[in-house]
Amino acid sequence: MNKYLKLWLKTFSMELSSDLAYKTNFIIRSFALIMADFIGPVIIILIYGASSGIPGWKFEEFILFQGTFILVTGLSHAFLYLIPIIVIENVRDGSFDKILTKPFNPLLYLTFSSIDIEGFAEVFTGLVLIIWAFLKLNIAASFNLMIYIIIIFLALVFMYSLMIIISSLAFLFIKSYALFELLFKILDVGRYPMSIYGFEMKFIFTFLIPVAVVSFYPASALLGALDIIKLFEIIIPIGIFMILSIVIWNVSIKKYTSAGG
């Protein structure tokens, strides 16, 4: 475990120094992320100003919902998004084999080499929104808060599985960022509560591609609208998704090494 920790710290310091080399650009980039993340809440303000808003969600509750979405995508940005990018770049210039010869498990090596510091700007935005909503809604430390944190952890597991699947596809078929775009558009479903969607979409994004875990489930849990039995309804699809992603990864690696000789 120790060698992975070392790798992770090394990645962190390398990322930091390369960001500091182009300091102005780094600051503008982070600012752009915060700005883009705040557009969601601004749209909510505009919608709630012109109408009664989204059924079942008070304004503050919906800010909490969006804050949770941004927090989860922000954490994923900081710690996971670079995994498929490293794969794409390395397969493209032929240095992926080098990763395979390193004394690490390739997947864990990629995982611990993936830190994107600008992602913390998004984490910050998410936290600001969540804390604001906490204060407005008088949410204190409670059992529900614990469930909230557990579901956010599950959401990160889900995002990790997605990244593994994209990486597998990336180095087998499509050396392209288009898969990323596909992913982000699918995640957009999670920007609004599952309750607004029709049955088919609700089914797909709760059980097949469990996007609901990214914002809908945690926010519902915190607001006390989720009973504990539901937790299994969340854990099972995510567990299946995680296992599936590892299987896909192993198959792809095998195929890659046998083709590359």
Added chain:
Amino acid sequence: MRVGFKEAIAYRFHFYANLITSPLQLLIYYFLWKAIFSYSGQDIISGFTFSAMIGYYAINMIVGFFTWSDVDSWIEGAIREGHLMNNLLKPFKIIYLYFFHVLGVNSLSIILEIIPLFLFAVIAFDVKISSLFYLISFVISMILALLLNFLISYLVGMTAFWFNRINGIRRVKRTVVVFLSGGMIPLTFFPEIFQKVFSYLPFQYIRFIPINVYLGKYEYAKVFALIGIQILWILGLYLFAELIWNKAFKKFAGAGA
């Protein structure tokens, strides 16, 4: 334009991905606004009926695809990787060269993104064409919107002559343009004073105006006036781009590259 078409092949996965995701995105907006309209019990929200709202988002995506332009990242790449010199040696002005690249990519977008999405919107969501006049004005307005968006993108790309990395600036620009052009929500949702400010900026002419022309929201005379303003913005930004280019070229050549 042929080169641009080839360039488009490099974006082919991007197009395939959009074939799946653009109906999905439209569905998200459909369910979102359906929930809001039925919950509020209002027939009209900020000047839009439910079906006009769906039309707004469908046409918004089409205008978004049509006006797409990545020229800022092309310029940044060309300067950093040193291809810019090759482009300068070609017998066209660089601004035209890039514009024909964009046209090449976007002509593929018409086939792979715009037509499928339009058919989907018409069949699934009953998005209508108000009249031939509005359809023709819309197409003109959308072409002008492409020019406008291209020029803004080109101007932002030009900053790469002064800064090492401009992906931060590019991101800010993308967010500002999409948001202030009405690409996320109709601008009528903003307070009056903001709408007043937006009317003095070029951004709303990239999406909000063409979309509303399509939806038949303006009288004929107003349509002509708005198209006139679009043209004025294009001329103004074109002259400004030429000015900046002359400055940039001097800096580039002066560096003895």
